[in-house]
Amino acid sequence: MTELHLQPLRQVTGVMGSFACGTLGQLLLNDMPPQYASPTLESAAACLLNLFQTADEAMSGCRSVKVAFGEHQILARRFRFGVLGILTTRAADARTLLVMTRLIAMRLGRDPRTSQIF
Amino acid sequence: MAASPNFPGAHSTAPPPAASDAEGFSIRLPSAQLGDLIQINCINRILGAFRLSSGPHEGYLFFADGKLIHAELGAATGLDAVVQMLGLRGGSIDPCVVPWPVESTIDMGADALLLHAAQRIDEQQPAHGRDDATTKVVRRVSLPGVDESRVPSGKQLSQLQVAQVTSDGTIQKLKSGATPDLADTAFFSHRMASALGEALGLGECRAVAMESKGEGIVVFKARSIVGTRGRASDLEFILRRVNLK
Numbered sequence: 350m351t352e353l354h355l356q357p358l359r360q361v362t363g364v365m366g367s368f369a370c371g372t373l374g375q376l377l378l379n380d381m382p383p384q385y386a387s388p389t390l391e392s393a394a395a396c397l398l399n400l401f402q403t404a405d406e407a408m409s410g411c412r413s414v415k416v417a418f419g420e421h422q423i424l425a426r427r428f429r430f431g432v433l434g435i436l437t438t439r440a441a442d443a444r445t446l447l448v449m450t451r452l453i454a455m456r457l458g459r460d461p462r463t464s465q466i467f
Numbered sequence: 468m469a470a471s472p473n474f475p476g477a478h479s480t481a482p483p484p485a486a487s488d489a490e491g492f493s494i495r496l497p498s499a500q501l502g503d504l505i506q507i508n509c510i511n512r513i514l515g516a517f518r519l520s521s522g523p524h525e526g527y528l529f530f531a532d533g534k535l536i537h538a539e540l541g542a543a544t545g546l547d548a549v550v551q552m553l554g555l556r557g558g559s560i561d562p563c564v565v566p567w568p569v570e571s572t573i574d575m576g577a578d579a580l581l582l583h584a585a586q587r588i589d590e591q592q593p594a595h596g597r598d599d600a601t602t603k604v605v606r607r608v609s610l611p612g613v614d615e616s617r618v619p620s621g622k623q624l625s626q627l628q629v630a631q632v633t634s635d636g637t638i639q640k641l642k643s644g645a646t647p648d649l650a651d652t653a654f655f656s657h658r659m660a661s662a663l664g665e666a667l668g669l670g671e672c673r674a675v676a677m678e679s680k681g682e683g684i685v686v687f688k689a690r691s692i693v694g695t696r697g698r699a700s701d702l703e704f705i706l707r708r709v710n711l712k
Contacts, residue, residue: 396663
């Protein structure tokens with residue numbers, strides 16, 4: 350289920366993988382390292398959606414969430430189709446990642462799997 | 468030193484080796500700042516004590532497990548001592564061998580410590596006026612890789628709402644107009660982020676940043692869970708501190 354749309358993200362320094370989920374938490378696209386099976390990513394997607402919902406209750410229109418762990422970060426960005434989650438190391442190139450994320454979002458917007466969900 | 472209440476002569480159960488005995492180089496950097504030392508020692512999980520000398524002032528810093536666990540300067544201990552040290556204009560900091568403190572007075576990593584110190588400095592401002600030593604302290608905290616002009620002033624920091632909540636959800640403190648909903652957001656978002664880390668095997672959540680158009684919320688774990696809310700530009704300082712910028 351490796352997705353061509355998401356693969357360019359791996360060219361960004363520090364990016365380990367990414368996945369996209371719908372607004373109900375369903376896994377849409379997966380380019381994460383192989384140890385992350387679909388059920389794991391759906392659990393992660395549910396957590397991300399809950400994070401966005403929590404943020405929405407405190408401020409309107411939360412667009413992105415970043416979570417820092419010991420050596421890794423999860424960057425999540427909200428789109429019409431749902432959420433794009435990116436797993437990075439702490440040394441990720443944030444500027445390039447931002448640009449690449451926008452590019453990926455445009456591609457996803459043209460993909461029937463993600464553009465026609467909502 | 469011996470008169471200090473935290474140094475009764477009885478060492479803790481695990482007296483550390485002197486920092487000066489550790490492998491590596493002893494380096495003197497004339498322009499180094501205390502904030503640099505705290506960050507480097509925490510990142511490298513240095514175990515040991517350091518003596519700070521600045522004119523008539525002499526203080527001590529104790530590092531263990533990636534945290535500054537105790538500080539004292541004259542009669543001041545803990546965060547108060549760190550805040551005062553940050554206000555000193557210059558001097559020397561050297562590893563030393565002194566009795567290990569019986570109890571921890573700080574127990575914070577560099578990020579949380581320097582943020583708390585900045586908040587303490589901010590809180591002290593009305594009592595001392597804008598041009599006193601504590602105002603200068605904010606300028607003297609040197610952040611590696613950070614454009615100093617972008618470090619917020621005390622006024623900017625005071626524009627951030629801050630809520631502190633315990634790990635069981637009890638609200639500890641609300642500052643600068645923060646309401647209980649910020650504490651709830653901090654608590655639940657930290658819990659969700661922890662669940663995310665657990666699901667993906669990434670370990671403990673250190674910080675969460677949530678951004679909307681022009682404003683944001685940053686949550687990080689120190690002794691308690693701290694939630695800060697404000698304009699995106701005012702939050703940049705904290706984002707850098709928690710390595711999310």
